[in-house]
Amino acid sequence: MGDSEAAIVRVVDTLAAVNAASWDACANPPGETYNPFISHAFLSALEESGSATRRTGWLPQHLLLEDGDGQLSGCMPLYLKNHSRGEYVFDHGWANAFENAGGSYYPKLQCSVPFTPATGPRLLAANTPAREAIEDTLIAGAVEVVKRMNVSSLHLTFLPERQWTRLGTIGLLQRTDQQFHWHNRGYDRFEDFLADLSSRKRKMIRKERERARENGIAVEWVTGSDLTEDHWDAFFSFYMDTGARKWGSPYLTREFFSLVGERMAEDTLLVMARRDGRLIAGALNFIGGDALYGRNWGAIEHHPFLHFECCYYQAIEFAIERRLARVEAGAQGEHKLARGYVPSRTYSAHWIANTSFREAVAEYLSRERQYVDRDIAILGEYAPFRHDANKEEHQEDDF
Numbered sequence: 001m002g003d004s005e006a007a008i009v010r011v012v013d014t015l016a017a018v019n020a021a022s023w024d025a026c027a028n029p030p031g032e033t034y035n036p037f038i039s040h041a042f043l044s045a046l047e048e049s050g051s052a053t054r055r056t057g058w059l060p061q062h063l064l065l066e067d068g069d070g071q072l073s074g075c076m077p078l079y080l081k082n083h084s085r086g087e088y089v090f091d092h093g094w095a096n097a098f099e100n101a102g103g104s105y106y107p108k109l110q111c112s113v114p115f116t117p118a119t120g121p122r123l124l125a126a127n128t129p130a131r132e133a134i135e136d137t138l139i140a141g142a143v144e145v146v147k148r149m150n151v152s153s154l155h156l157t158f159l160p161e162r163q164w165t166r167l168g169t170i171g172l173l174q175r176t177d178q179q180f181h182w183h184n185r186g187y188d189r190f191e192d193f194l195a196d197l198s199s200r201k202r203k204m205i206r207k208e209r210e211r212a213r214e215n216g217i218a219v220e221w222v223t224g225s226d227l228t229e230d231h232w233d234a235f236f237s238f239y240m241d242t243g244a245r246k247w248g249s250p251y252l253t254r255e256f257f258s259l260v261g262e263r264m265a266e267d268t269l270l271v272m273a274r275r276d277g278r279l280i281a282g283a284l285n286f287i288g289g290d291a292l293y294g295r296n297w298g299a300i301e302h303h304p305f306l307h308f309e310c311c312y313y314q315a316i317e318f319a320i321e322r323r324l325a326r327v328e329a330g331a332q333g334e335h336k337l338a339r340g341y342v343p344s345r346t347y348s349a350h351w352i353a354n355t356s357f358r359e360a361v362a363e364y365l366s367r368e369r370q371y372v373d374r375d376i377a378i379l380g381e382y383a384p385f386r387h388d389a390n391k392e393e394h395q396e397d398d399f
Contacts, residue, residue: 006068009141011061011078015044018064022072026124034289035120037113041263042286043077049256052114056251057083061109063141065125065134074125074134076142077113080151082106086251088117088331089157089177089348098152098357109146111156115251117179117331118286118293119346122156123163132166139167143351157348164347172349173358175365176372178379180334180341182312182327187320190313193340201338201384205313212309215275219314222270223287231270232257234279238298252296271314273299273306283310285318290325292318312339334379343379345372 012018020040027038036042046052047060058079065074084091087110095105111122125134146154156167168174187193194202213219222231236254260268269292273281281299285292297311315327329341337343352358 007073007137008066009137009144010064010066011145012064013060013062015040015047015060015062018062018072018075020044023075023124026072026075026126027121029126032127032289035118036264036267036286036288036293037116037118038077038120038122038124039264039267042260043113045256045259045263046114049253049259051252051256052079057081057085058110058114061145063138063145065137065141073130074123074138076111076123076138078142078145079110079112079114080107080149081110086115087112087155087157089155089175089346091155094361097360098354101357103152103354103357105152107149107151109142109149109151109154111142111154112158116295117158117346118295118328119158119160121163122159135163135166136170139170139172146351146353152353154351155348156350159347159349161345161347164349167349172351173362173365174369175348175350176369177346177348178343178372178376179331179346180329180336181344182316182319182329182341184319184323184325190317190320193316193320196386197340197384198386201340205339208305208308209313212303212305215303217273217275217280217303217306219271219273219309221314221318222272223268224265227261227265227268227270229258229261231272231279232261234272235270235282235284235298238282238300239284239296240298241300242298269318271310271318273310275301281306281310283314285315287322287324292322292324292327294327294329308339312336312341316340337379337382338384340384342383343376345376 015023018040023040027040028034050056052058052060058081061078061080063076063078064072067073083106084095098105113120123135123138125131142154159167164174185196194205197205236257239252240250267287269285269287271283271285272279280301283294284296285294292315294311294315297307299306312329315329319327327341329336350361352361
């Protein structure tokens with residue numbers, strides 16, 4: 001890290017002020033699994049497109065740690081927020097409780113990727129012997145920013161378990177939740193995955209896939225240099241139509257998709273559905289080093305099971321073809337369980353300035369973690385995978 005005595009922690013209000021190669025050397029260092037969401041390209045696209053800005057309640061306050069030579073040693077994607085929207089780790093109850101007690105919960109500091117409930121590092125540093133020291137300095141710097149800004153709290157969401165565990169040892173509050181992820185068990189084709197399921201679930205998935213392609217619907221993968229502005233025009237119309245009906249005010253601007261297509265084409269997968277030559281629905285995914293991340297879905301025509309086909313089954317097929325270890329299918333959705341996506345724990349860490357409120361939240365989180373553990377265990381019992389393949393195959397006819 002250079003001369004630690006001369007290390008400087010500073011805050012910048014735009015990622016444009018940070019050299020892209022220097023940021024990425026911390027976010028996705030050589031030899032580590034690539035995560036597209038913490039890349040300079042993705043985060044800067046959110047800012048430049050007007051999706052994550054002061055106007056939308058996501059004021060960038062990125063934390064930089066520079067060594068004595070002025071080189072970037074570590075960084076954090078950090079935002080000052082005056083609401084809790086677009087985070088997917090819900091703290092509205094905390095906000096209401098604190099404000100009912102006479103406190104001001106907003107603004108707060110949020111270390112996350114806006115609008116993106118995907119796992120990834122939040123304390124960014126190269127994998128060197130100095131990594132933990134850099135991470136400690138980053139978190140100490142973020143806490144100091146909370147104090148100097150006189151805001152209520154700091155939240156780091158969708159952390160990897162290693163960072164979550166370490167933050168717990170230095171006093172941050174630990175929270176867990178769960179999502180549904182699909183895991184690749186070394187499959188060579190989709191039928192290999194189906195063979196791992198109970199007979200009833202195999203039949204269900206095959207029927208759903210057949211129904212999804214009725215009415216002459218064809219599904220295609222678009223990635224890399226095949227992505228065009230016409231694809232983004234179509235997808236944005238799907239996104240706006242579905243988003244406006246589902247949550248009222250979609251977060252991402254049309255420019256965001258063009259910037260992603262320009263800068264991250266090889267990391268991007270559009271699963272597009274076409275009927276009578278016209279694009280009618282699509283799912284946006286991002287490709288990581290070991291995972292496919294499902295992000296947004298939209299449609300202007302509605303057909304039975306087309307959502308499942310585009311978002312879940314096509315994602316599984318793509319992951320198998322690319323030899324990816326898992327598919328993260330976004331937040332919530334117990335309906336994913338029957339389709340081979342199993343409950344997986346997610347992690348967040350929190351620092352709260354007010355001592356009494358911090359103690360109350362800590363007590364709540366202790367109970368909540370137990371509930372999450374029980375929920376994951378119960379849901380796991382309903383996973384669609386065979387428990388006794390030989391016995392089941394004798395008892396049930398697959399066709």
